[in-house]
Structure formats: structure tokens, C-alpha cells
Amino acid sequence: MKIAASLVALAIALVLVSTAPASEPLKALIVDGQNNHGCWPRTTKMMKKYLEDSGLFTVDVVTHAPQGADPNFKPKFTDYAVVVSNFGHGAAAWPAETKTVFEDYVRGGGGLVVIHAADNSFPEWPAYNEMIGLGGWGNRNEKSGPYVYFGEDGKLVRDTAPGPGGSHGPQIEFPIVIRDAGHPVTKGMPATWMHAKDELYDSLRGPATNMEVLATAWCPKTKRHEPMIMTISYGKGRVFHTPMGHETYSQECVGFITTLQRGSQWAATGTVSVPLPADFPTAEKPSSRPAG
């Protein structure tokens, strides 16, 4: 009888699995509205298209008032599997209630994707700094947390010496070096790939707790290997963070596009099914898709 009951249970389980919606699109929300990068309306459109092009996402956008605080900025985060921030430096603090709802959303298992200057935002918001792991500018310094980089020995360094958080040199093309090839986001990527012209953020600082650095870039200015692809866990939530993506041409990089698609899927679900495209950059050659 026991075996028969187990078989019935197994049959029911199989039916449930087979009838589960296999390709229900993931809901993504891009939040924007205040960014020191004037291209933000364009990069929001580009990132929306990149996510939709993956075939995995439907994407909504909620835009904060352009100046000052916005008491009406109350996105329904819990409707989404992942929130992508296209905010930037100097963004006004979100309403207290929105901050609390957002913290609960990520802590409860929501996904967050942090692009470029979104790691400049909200220096005074402790929970946000924990979510992004590392940030820059906004008077960030050693009090914000250690400066995190990779040493020549390939080991992660948490440098607590005093100094400002956040800097960059002239825009250049630069190689991205994969440090964890086993992570779903980086799996199958060339060990080194050439990123299109971008700002190479350096000297980022933050709590850097529960953070893994998946890729770095050697910075000619600091002569250190700066974090370029990071994952952070915050409660049950997954955060994907890349300081890449300064301008539209930076976001046209196929490496950026693939990393965004994979990072967003990972933040939403913990898994990645986005394949590496045939036009992915190589160690020597960057590769871009003009957004038109």
C-alpha cells in the first residue's frame, strides 16, 4: 500500500510539474528619473529592449520626478521579479515609506540590478549601501567601508586605509577579467573580454558584505584590479551590480548587454539560461551592436 501511495503522489507531482507554466515571462521594473548622466532616458530604453530581446522579461518603467523629492514615487516593487536601477549621482532620497517597502522587497527575495551611477545614489541610506556592496562619490570614504580590489596574486583585498570612495580616469576600452567562471552569470565567457569605451570606476567603497566579485578590470590610474561584476545577497534577495554602462556606446557593448540580461535573470531567479551570443567580444576585440 505504501508503495502504491508513493506512486500516486509521484504521478500527481509529475502532472503538477508538467502543467506548470514553463515560459511565464519574468516581470522587470526599471526605475529612473534622476541621474547625472544626461543619456539616462536613452539608456533606460536600451536596457528595456535588451531585457525584452532576451525573451525572458516583460519590462515596465517608473520614473521619479526630475527634481527634488517625489512623494508620489511609490512603485509596487512586489509585482516584479527584479528591479533595475538607472538612478545616478545626486538623486533625491526616496520617500521613507518607499525605502522601507523596497528594503522589505529585496530582503524578502526580490531581485535588484545596479547599473553604473546607480552605485553613486543614496550614500546616506545604510540598507541601500549594503545592497549594492560598493559605491562611489556622495562623500563616500573609509567610513562607508573598505576599498575593495584584487591584488596581483588574484586575491580580494579589503583596504580600510582612509581615502575617498569613487573615481575614474578618461574613458577607454578595457579588458574584463573573469574571476569566477563557475557563476551562472559568467559561465562560458572568455577568461578575458574587451569592453567597449566606458568609464572605468575605481576606488569604490562600501560594506561589501555577502558580496562576490565575479570580474575585475585593471585600472591604469590606481594600478589595481577594480571590481566590475559583483553579486550581493541581502536577506533572501539577490543583487547584481556592474559599474559598467556610462554612455549609450558603453551599453551597446555585447559584453554589457549579455551581462545585463544574465545578471537580471540571475537576480530574478537564481539561474541563467541566456546563451553567450556569437558576437560576444574576445580578449582582443570589443563588439558592439549599434542601438540605432
Ligand SMILES: [Zn+2]
Ligand atoms: Zn558615468
